[in-house]
Amino acid sequence: MNGRITLASLLCLVSLSACSKPAAPAAGEPTAEAARATASVATVAVTEREFAEYVMVTGEVEPARSTMVAANATGRILEMLVDRGDSVKAGDPIAKLDARQASRNLDAVKVQKQLASTQSAQADRECARAEELHKEGVIATADVQSADARCEAARLSVKAADAQASIIDIAVGDAVVRAPFDGIVSKQMTDEGSFVQPPSPVIELQQIDPVTVVLQVPAIHVGLISMGQSVGIELPDLSELGRLEGTVTRIAPSLTRDTRALIVEVSLPNPDQKLRGGLFARGQIEVGRKKSLAIPQAAVVDREQRLRFYEVRGGVAYQHILDRMESQDGFYRAPAELTAGSQVVTGPAASLRDGDSVKGGGAPAAAAPAAPAAAPAAKTTDGSGK
Numbered sequence: 001m002n003g004r005i006t007l008a009s010l011l012c013l014v015s016l017s018a019c020s021k022p023a024a025p026a027a028g029e030p031t032a033e034a035a036r037a038t039a040s041v042a043t044v045a046v047t048e049r050e051f052a053e054y055v056m057v058t059g060e061v062e063p064a065r066s067t068m069v070a071a072n073a074t075g076r077i078l079e080m081l082v083d084r085g086d087s088v089k090a091g092d093p094i095a096k097l098d099a100r101q102a103s104r105n106l107d108a109v110k111v112q113k114q115l116a117s118t119q120s121a122q123a124d125r126e127c128a129r130a131e132e133l134h135k136e137g138v139i140a141t142a143d144v145q146s147a148d149a150r151c152e153a154a155r156l157s158v159k160a161a162d163a164q165a166s167i168i169d170i171a172v173g174d175a176v177v178r179a180p181f182d183g184i185v186s187k188q189m190t191d192e193g194s195f196v197q198p199p200s201p202v203i204e205l206q207q208i209d210p211v212t213v214v215l216q217v218p219a220i221h222v223g224l225i226s227m228g229q230s231v232g233i234e235l236p237d238l239s240e241l242g243r244l245e246g247t248v249t250r251i252a253p254s255l256t257r258d259t260r261a262l263i264v265e266v267s268l269p270n271p272d273q274k275l276r277g278g279l280f281a282r283g284q285i286e287v288g289r290k291k292s293l294a295i296p297q298a299a300v301v302d303r304e305q306r307l308r309f310y311e312v313r314g315g316v317a318y319q320h321i322l323d324r325m326e327s328q329d330g331f332y333r334a335p336a337e338l339t340a341g342s343q344v345v346t347g348p349a350a351s352l353r354d355g356d357s358v359k360g361g362g363a364p365a366a367a368a369p370a371a372p373a374a375a376p377a378a379k380t381t382d383g384s385g386k
Contacts, residue, residue: 099175113161
């Protein structure tokens, strides 16, 4: 009895196993494994190219110019025309002061100038008449000299009134505080109703296009710096901007006493005003050029925040990771394990994985976008580790 049950059970299990087998693929339809095995890729040989070598220094971003815009007149602020964060152009009005007293003074001086001009004209006529009478022998020489003195005094009165009018005219103009250069209002120091006088600050104005990157170059690298030199700039807090190009515009005449570093200023364009003062910066200074094996940027993809490429050996794709390598002119330095002539996949498809079987000679895959340039593996000289 037990034997029959066991035999029946075995027959049932065999039957169920046969029923549960997957259906065979249709004729001519490749399996998934076969499809992966026959993947065609385009490859290119690794060749030698010249790469720039850099040393990295640190610093921070500062406004190209920063100043406290002060009132140059005395009076109460009637109207503030800007606020923190506003952009202004050179000559734009910032604030208006109460200029009524200065305007009245200007009117009074203009009247005095007109009176002095009238008196001067009368004195000139008297001087001319005295000269005629002296020639005719009617008056003495002393009388002519006295007339000439009165004429000169009248002319000086006109000049004095004219100078006074110019001074008050400047005061009336200074009642409108204007921006000295293009920039952004970073602080508002006073408000409407406040009484100001020279040199009371009204606003702080900063020019941030361009910005200045102030770098501290260690003494050992001082000889590498020259005016007009191009310097690569990286901003870790704005890594999406990549490597920016700046120009050396100022070099300190001597090293600092405390850090023994040379202060170097690099001008950096900032048309979209994304760069702000206080940002930490790294500067890349070229120290020479060196030949190295190169991988085209088209062979590198960015997956899971890692730069990868695939080498083809014996019909198999082997994945390699690039760690903090820079792209120069569309090429990356090849890692040490590659040799000249090694074949790498260009435009690797998103489905390509380490260990996949491939065959070369196909058209480039249309998938993966080119990887963004990563930061160069240059040595940071301040020891901060940033």
